[in-house]
Amino acid sequence: MRVFNFSAGPSMLPLEVLKRVQAKLLDYEGCGMSVAELSHRGKVYEEINAETEALMRELMHVPANYDIIFIQGGASLQFAAIPLNIRINKKADYVVSGNWASNALKEAQNIGKHYGCDYKAIASSEDKVFSYVPKITKSMIRPDADYLHICQNNTIFGTRYNYIPDAGNVPIVNDMSSCILSEDYDVSKYGVIYAGAQKNLAPAGVTVVIVRKDLQDKFAPECPTMLKWKTQVDQKSLYNTPPSLSTYMAMEVMRYVKELGGIKAMQKHNEEKAALLYNFLDSSKFYRNPVNKEDRSLMNITFVSPSSELDDKFVKESEKAGLMFLKGHKLVGGMRASIYNAMPIEGVKALIEFMKKFELANK
Amino acid sequence: MRVFNFSAGPSMLPLEVLKRVQAKLLDYEGCGMSVAELSHRGKVYEEINAETEALMRELMHVPANYDIIFIQGGASLQFAAIPLNIRINKKADYVVSGNWASNALKEAQNIGKHYGCDYKAIASSEDKVFSYVPKITKSMIRPDADYLHICQNNTIFGTRYNYIPDAGNVPIVNDMSSCILSEDYDVSKYGVIYAGAQKNLAPAGVTVVIVRKDLQDKFAPECPTMLKWKTQVDQKSLYNTPPSLSTYMAMEVMRYVKELGGIKAMQKHNEEKAALLYNFLDSSKFYRNPVNKEDRSLMNITFVSPSSELDDKFVKESEKAGLMFLKGHKLVGGMRASIYNAMPIEGVKALIEFMKKFELANK
Structure with a gap:
């Protein structure tokens, strides 16, 4: 008997999606192989990969000047990837609205201190155990900050932004791990959106990053190839072997969301x-x-x-x-x-x- | 009808394993949830995680002074992680026996050049299109090298080491992506063994790293938290959300290998x-x-x-x-x-x- 699973993530998947995946697990649409067995250089998986991207673009109305990649490592790896991908003036502003937002800042600082970078919290709701989301105004943000980092939904504390901060020309980098696909967001208001899949999108193991094109060539020289968004953008998420089973299941979830x-x-x-x-x-x-x-x-x-x-x-x-x-x-x-x-x-x-x-x- | 799949990876999984996974996909052993839906902080997944580690240790006879972690990113991410995890004398020796061995060296050099590191090829078989594996003798290896990197099996060119290089006190870091679990290896001869799962172990999306304990505290100061082996060793591979479905399938594959x-x-x-x-x-x-x-x-x-x-x-x-x-x-x-x-x-x-x-x- 299926139970009701209130886990913060990994979490419930639509039963209908699990059934579809189950039905095709030994033989994906007559190809004689499981999706888990498909070469990522073959036609069948390339179609899955392309449809996954197209569905995300359609569902979230992602504008043409953004690329979408499906990669490994979770939001936690992006905490490191962000300051390594956007390094212009070596400073960035963070809003600490919860534990993950705090971890994102700490990781940026851990890395940035070796390169003379200045990453700091411009607001925090830690004073009240993160029971609210700070109100960010444009005057709080350094106009020459490389980016403003926010976490849209704070999984642990149960809060979310009910407004879009006005950051002027500073791109907003938004961790949407626990709310992607749950509400209609205006992607054009953000420079980068990233999310681990294990809440609304797919089983754990795949991470989506939506990156505006002008933010793809600002990476630090020492950024590892695999952390560089441009690496995967250029290769349509297939630079190395993708987490194909999880990505495929993201496709099935999004097909279902579209149907609904x-x-x-x-x-x-x-x-x-x-x-x-x-x-x-x-x-x-x-x-x-x-x-x-x-x-x-x-x-x-x-x-x-x-x-x-x-x-x-x-x-x-x-x-x-x-x-x-x-x-x-x-x-x-x-x-x-x-x-x-x-x-x-x-x-x-x-x-x-x-x-x-x-x-x-x-x- | 199932076909014979000769893909280099992702590749065939045992049909019996796929059937077992399929049978449990909606309800894992009566818990009312799919493995893909299980919180990684719950008892059921913690048991899966522990059994996966224990099976790998048992099957490969991994000695007690090694830890085993199951993480994301593939061998390609380890190409960056290796020089960030072992930095002692800022030099390491690589054997270029194929494309992936070459990529491992290039990535180390890309990163290392920013920190005055000297990573170099001490031998290569590129002269004959990688149709052989170079013979490495102790005198070729710098005695103060941080490590010697080899790639045990060269997927693209179809070659493999038929001997264990004598590297003296220099730890050997071995990419076993395309041969792990295929032959009986003496783990104690290597400092680090790593492998993407998508050939012999599981669907793509999980990477195993077997690290000797004395090589876990030599990381570079700027090493991202998520790339640091010690992070995941300390947290038994559960520092952040693991690629749970792929890891679980690795467990099912290893149970089956044990049965056979x-x-x-x-x-x-x-x-x-x-x-x-x-x-x-x-x-x-x-x-x-x-x-x-x-x-x-x-x-x-x-x-x-x-x-x-x-x-x-x-x-x-x-x-x-x-x-x-x-x-x-x-x-x-x-x-x-x-x-x-x-x-x-x-x-x-x-x-x-x-x-x-x-x-x-x-x-």
């Missing part, structure tokens, strides 16, 4: 699910969402019960009820329901039913 | 397959294997017909006969049969039957 009506339909679906859970939390005297209301994430909804003992009990009992991975991140404790695209509204309803029962039994 | 009798059984199976094809080639007046006999690969067997026109015809017609991806690499032309662990002997027999028929029709 594209990103706008996903957004509506996600807004409905989130509203259901937030409304319940707001009406509850037992549970509490600790996040600044206007910055609430649609993807990751954190909540606490009256005590950490009850939180522990909640997590244990919810797993027995088939509601998996609701334990909050160790940095915040409590609970977290990650309700990405693939989580059906029935999952959220089942969670609320369980929450009601748990409250009754424990208040 | 382990590496010694694989080696016997591989020697039989290779002997069959080499014997046929040696007895043929139509086909020719262009490689130095004693350096012949067990995994990648290259051959040519009397003309490049016939080679092209061979590739086309073999595909129609269900023998896929026999085209040789563009650097050498001709044909290449990659016969990794998962290729059954029936595949080699079918290839030889086709070769006989093709010869009859075209001689």
Whole structure:
């Protein structure tokens, strides 16, 4: 029996997609081989690779002056790749809105200090345990910064940007790992968008990077070939052997998203699910969402019960009820329901039913 | 109908493994989730991760003073990681026995030139289109080299080391991408062994690195966190989200290899397959294997017909006969049969039957 999986990532995939992948696993569309066995230099995989790119471009309305690559390493590897790919004035500004945004800055600083680079936080919400997203105005950003780095959705703390920072001519580099394909974003407002796939897009192991063309030739001389975006742009993500099974599954996920009506339909679906859970939390005297209301994430909804003992009990009992991975991140404790695209509204309803029962039994 | 897939990588997986993966794809051993959906911080995936490591250690007899990590990026990313992880005297020696060995050196040089490092080729077989493996003696290696880099099996050219170079106290770093698990290697003779999974181990997207403990704290200060072996050793390959589906499939492949009798059984199976094809080639007046006999690969067997026109015809017609991806690499032309662990002997027999028929029709 399938359970409802609230994991922050890797996370639920659409059941329909898993079924399609399963049906083709031994023989992909009559070619006599599994996708996992296909040479990436052959026609069949090249078509998968091209369709994956085309679907991402179509779904996200990616303008022609951007390239899209599917690579390995996760967002964590991009934390290093970013300062190695965009080095102009050796300075960049970071907004520290959560743990991953903080890690991105630390990695840039670790690397940059060897090259006289000045990477710094221009704002942070650490003062209130990252329960809000800082408001960034143009005057806060150094006009000669190489880029402004933000993290669109903060997986651990359950917040998200509800606005697009005005950075003037400074390109915004946006970590969209936990929200890509969940809402309609204006790609043209960003210089670089990157995302690990394991939340909304595919199994772990593939990372998408959307890079404006003018930001592809600013790399540092010591940037490793494999970290250089231009390497993979020039080779259409096939410079070396790609993570083909995960990339293929990204294609199947995006085909399915398209069938369901594209990103706008996903957004509506996600807004409905989130509203259901937030409304319940707001009406509850037992549970509490600790996040600044206007910055609430649609993807990751954190909540606490009256005590950490009850939180522990909640997590244990919810797993027995088939509601998996609701334990909050160790940095915040409590609970977290990650309700990405693939989580059906029935999952959220089942969670609320369980929450009601748990409250009754424990208040 | 399944075909025989002679691709150099990604390549054939054991049909039995694909069937097992398929059967569990929607619900992994009753947990209600696909492996692709499992949180890497949960008990089920942690067990998979631990078993994958344990199987590799058992099958390859990896001594206790080595750690094994499963990471992203492929061997190509390791080409950069190696000189960033082992920097002692800022010099290292490379044996250029093929295209990938050459790429490993070039990447080290690209990075090293910014830090005053001296990475050089101490031997090359480029003079004869890499048709042999250079003989390395201790006197050729700088005694204060940080490491000696070799590539055990040369996928494109179809050669392999038939000896272990004596490098004295200089650790040998060995790219085993196209031969890991195919023969019984003495791990203790090497400082580092690394391999992309997509030939003998798993679908593309996971890379194994086996690192001796004393080589884990020699990294350069500017080494990105994600490229540092120690990062993943300390976190048991779970520093960031792992390529969990590919890693899991590596576990299934290694379980199966163990069931079949382990590496010694694989080696016997591989020697039989290779002997069959080499014997046929040696007895043929139509086909020719262009490689130095004693350096012949067990995994990648290259051959040519009397003309490049016939080679092209061979590739086309073999595909129609269900023998896929026999085209040789563009650097050498001709044909290449990659016969990794998962290729059954029936595949080699079918290839030889086709070769006989093709010869009859075209001689």
